[in-house]
Amino acid sequence: MPQERRSYSKSFKAQVIAECAQADTSIANVALTHNLNANLVHKWIRVHGQKNLALQTAFIPVKALPSTAAPQVLPATIRIELPHSKGVVVLSWPAENAATCSAFLRDLLR
Template structure:
């Protein structure tokens, strides 16, 4: 007569998984203590981890504050600081005109 598969309750599986998560416990030692095969306990632990991951990656709505919207509406500038013998030279250039800035820089750096 063929052997019947053993089944384990959800509470038993949860207890075994919790014991596996304790510091100093290995899955193999917990499996030996409670009698299911270590490979089966590994399967339970992996399944539990995947279930938790699916719960953690749920959609969370986020609303932007007005200060963030104001920050993005400010014009972007290119700021370059060049040390010079008479002091620091600071150039602030509008980012939308970056091509003109790149043409100006070789003359400045001579």
């Protein structure tokens, strides 16, 4: 004769999970006091955590800054520091001309 699976109410599961969350409390001990398998209690805790994570990743409204308060965009530059026996040589190159900077470096390093 097959055994029927036991089912537990949401409030009972929440109570067991809350007991497990107490400081200095063993999940195995809580399971034993309620005549449950510790693996089942671990599963309840894992599922509870996943549900809480799903609730936390919900939509969060964000206020946009007005378009008049747009920050100033500085032109991007490529900065290269080359060590030399007489000191460091610093090369600054506009980022929009990256291809010419690459060609310059290739010729320099030959």
